[in-house]
Amino acid sequence: MGRNLLLFLFLLAPVLACSQNIISGTVTDSAHVPIGRLTVSYSKMNSTVVTGGFTQTNQSGQFRLQINVPQDSIELHLAHLSYEDKWVRLKNLTASYNFIMAPKIRALSAVNISAPPVYKRNDTINYSVEPFTLKQDRVIAAVIKKLPGVEMDGDKILYQGKPIQKYYINGLDLLESGYAIANNNLPIEAVKKIQIIENNQPVKILDSVIFSDRASINIQLKKLTTTGTGKIGVGLAPALWDVNLTPMTFNRNFQAINTFQANNVGDNVSRQLDALTQSDLYEVMELSDLPVRKPLSLFTVQEPSSPFFNEKKWLVNRTFLLNSNTLQKLKNDYELKINVSYVNDTQQRTGSTYTTYYTPNENINISENITNRYNTNRLRGNIIFSKNEKNIYLKNNFQFSKSWLNTTGNLLRNDYDAITQNLGLQDFDFSNRFTTLKFIGSRLFTFNSLISVSQTPQLISVTPGQFESLLNSNIPYSKLDQQVYLRNFMTDDYFSFIQPIKQFTILARIGALVQNQALQSELYTSSGGNPMILGSDFSNAIHLNTLSAYAELKTQYKSQRWRLDLN
Structure with missing residues (x-):
């Protein structure tokens, strides 16, 4: 053991x-x-x-x-x-x-300091472009529609559900209300950031007088540069083409956007010239920029129904667009802007309907086949001379336009009753608005003068002639024509002053309106090539002259939550 x-x-x-x-x-x-x-x-x-x-x-x-x-x-x-x-x-x-122990020396990796994608300073929200850009995005409109609080209705930009008031590029208002040309063609690579300016009052002299709850947008570029968009596309079915050449120049005192666009692929590029902003720069005075006037047509041809899906999927067109926009800053803070555009647009539309009416005795069937062709030529221009400073506002806006519209409508009923309608319209108008605002003491004085002249002759022809019993003694005839001539002259001049008192604004205005309107029309029947004017029962000669003087006193109370108007 x-x-x-x-x-x-x-x-x-x-x-x-x-x-x-x-x-x-x-x-x-x-x-x-x-x-x-x-x-x-x-x-x-x-x-x-x-x-x-x-x-x-x-x-x-x-x-x-x-x-x-x-x-x-x-x-x-x-x-x-x-x-x-x-x-x-x-x-x-x-x-x-x-x-x-020996000390260890560590080399720190580089630290990149960059601004956050979204930040706010005072009333301006700044959005960096890069975080909102995808690989397939090419123009700035693709980024704007992704920004928080921003949405787009077609080409119109909305902020918090309201249309923006101004579209600036580097702080300058080159395009007035027709900003789609820039928004759809300005390359993303040229843009540093997008700014939403809340409570923006574009008229500087009114900044301390009239509160604005509207927003504007400013596109801040990376540098002063020449840039643009270029596209040339061709295809089959048959001979399709799509061209877009839009050079742009942005300098400190000069800006220019020029574009040539043409296509037959269903893209209605003329919409890029539409006015997209609601200009209530100083709505207390009910004064705004000149609206883009559309020709007044008293006639229409029978139209086919429009499909409910995207227009580009069904529109048959041939459109040419030329547009030039320039802005030059002058001495003493004056600005000169020139905007000129020309559109040639041809469209074709077809449609068919089949209707059955049920009666006690029989069923009535009606078929209609419509083939229409529309041709529009429109020349339009603006020349604006302005000064926008804290102590004075001055703006003169001269606008002119000339339009030629021709429409052919072919209607076939029940495969045998053929009717051809031809509508021709020419429209010419020019207008000039001069506005100036200036403080004298504590009161803001305003003078506004508007002159507008327009002429719109138009003619419609229907073949074969209709309403024989009423117009031609119950005898068939070959063609019915109606010619209308519209003319309008108007001038509106007023003088006003605004007195701000804390949250109250008092407006007094006195002015005079002069208007002269005329409408003349004649009805013709033709048989064998010989036109015949019908009697006075089928003609019009209307003249309206208006002279009115007006005076107005208006008080507005406005706070962050309330607005009260007393007239």
Whole structure:
């Protein structure tokens, strides 16, 4: 029994001896300053895997590590984020050591500081373009419709559900209300950020007088540059083409956007000239920019129904658009803007309807096949001379337009009753509005003068002649014509002043309106090529002259939550 016990103790002795080996020591830097929280571990020789325990130095740089491997040598590993790693080969014996660590120099990677994608300063919300841009996006309109709080209804930009008031590029209003030309053609690569200016009052002299709850948009470019969009596409079915050449120049005192667009792929590019902003620059005075006037047609041809899906999928067109817009800043903060456009647009539309009327005696079936062709030529221009400063506002807007519209409508009823309608219209108008605002003392005085002249002759022909019993003694005839001549002259001049009193605004206005309108019409029947004017029962000669003087006193109270108007 004693012999066996001695043998067991003899075999256990090396293990006990091994388990009692303690390596301790102190770790300092080159200046002999103790290093705390340094990790000390060990591994077998020629192995980087920690096979035993580990410990950390205390604040005095001291450590104590028990060795639990039977090998006669180990590798001690000392590690700290601020110092170079140290590997030391030691005998597996109880001992104490002093270690000196070398500092580690870490090269920090570059840090890029960039503005957040959306941030607000005062009343201006700034949107960086890049975070909202996808690979397939090409023009700035694709980014604007993704911005928080912004949506687009066709080409119209809405902010919080309301149309924007102005569309600036680098703070300048080049396009007035027809901003779709820029929005649909300005390359994303040229834009640094998009700004939404809340509560924007475009007329600087009114900034402290009339509160505006409308927003405007400003496109801030990366640099003053010449840029633009170019596209030329051709295809089959048969001879399809789509061309867009839109060069743009943006300098500090000069801006220009010119475009030539043409296609027959169903894209009605003439819509880019539409007025998209509701200009209530100073709605207290009920004064706005001149609206884009559309020719007044008293006639229509029978139209086919329009499909409910995207117009580009069904429109048969041939459209040419030329547009030029320039802005030049002059001395003494004056600006000169010239906008000229020409559109030639031809469209064809066809449609069929089949109607059944159920009666007690029989069913009545009517089929109608319509084939229409529309041709429009329109020349339009604006020349605007303005000054917009804190102490004075001056704007003269001269606008002119000339339109030629020709429409041919072919109607076939029940496959045998054919009717052809031809509508021709020419429209000419020019108008000029002059407005100036200036403070005299604490009162803001305004003078406004508007002159407008328009002429719209139009003719419709229907073949064969209709209503024989009423117009031609019940005798069939070949053609019915009606000619109408419209003329309008109007001038509206007034003088007003505004007195702001805290949250109240008092407006007094006096003015005079003069208007002269005329309408003349004649009805013709033709048989064998000989037109005959019908009697006075089928003609009109109407003249209306208006002269009115008016005076108005208006008070407005406006706060952040309430608005009250008293007239």
